[in-house]
Amino acid sequence: MTICYFTATGNSLYAARQIGGTLLSIPQLMRQETVQIEDDAVGIVCPCFNCEMPMMVREFMRKAHIRTGYFFFIYTYGSGLGEAYAYAKLAAREAGLNLSYVNAVLMVNNFIPFYDIQEQLDTLAEKKVEKQLQKIRDDISLRVTVYFKVTVTMKAQMNMYHKKVAEPWLRKDSALSYTVNNSCTRCGICAAVCPANNISVTAEGVRFSDHCEVCYACLHHCPRGAIHMKQEAGTKRFRNEHVSLYDITEANQ
């Protein structure tokens, strides 16, 4: 089994590890000229962004040549999925794959504009993450399949949501609108965790470029809490307790 994963704050990396198999980092695969993956089971594990998948994961699905008899898609998320399963099904179809299985793991919501991380951590036990992961592990090892229909009406609504809401919001909320306060020590960690190679740190300061994935890795892993957005529900930052800063830099560099 092979799992291709994308992670910013470690939830998806932890979930991928717990599900098992050979793990491949999507940001690293995206830097290769071509991507060929063949295995009896192949899956994607990534966060849900705006009820969809991260833009890089969508691009990865277009780029990769995946050959498998069992393709699955697992989201990690913090509150609600909207039509995320249907987006996974359509992306798989576009890539010539049949989506055999889809599921999601409710974890800490790292979406700083709306969610206070301390509150998220205080209520994490109620989400029973290990139980959710066990169910997914069992389903995948039994090669359970799920079927659901994406109707023409649903598809039209999803296209509209993508064009009018999800994508414009992600573009507007890119790192170009973040601020870095003067507690920054120019340590370079933000650049090291960025999956999109969108940050450069020099003696002059931190510079964001224009190809941000809006994953919030830089905001969450800055040891000084120096990076800020206009709207934040709290100042605490997050990294999954089972994942180290080293793991994130290894995954995203």
Ligand SMILES: Cc1cc2nc3c(=O)[nH]c(=O)nc-3n(C[C@H](O)[C@H](O)[C@H](O)COP(=O)(O)O)c2cc1C
């Ligand atoms: C830009 C952005 C959008 C998000 N949108 C959603 C969403 O639509 N629904 C949801 O439940 N969680 C949403 N989240 C929360 C993440 O999906 C969740 O915290 C995920 O587990 C993070 O995974 P990671 O730690 O692997 O990066 C969003 C997070 C970010 C950064």
Ligand code: SF4
């Ligand atoms: S991680 Fe934080 S302290 Fe380090 S360079 Fe980036 S903004 Fe500055």
Ligand code: SF4
């Ligand atoms: S700049 Fe920050 S939010 Fe944008 S892709 Fe890089 S780490 Fe993620």
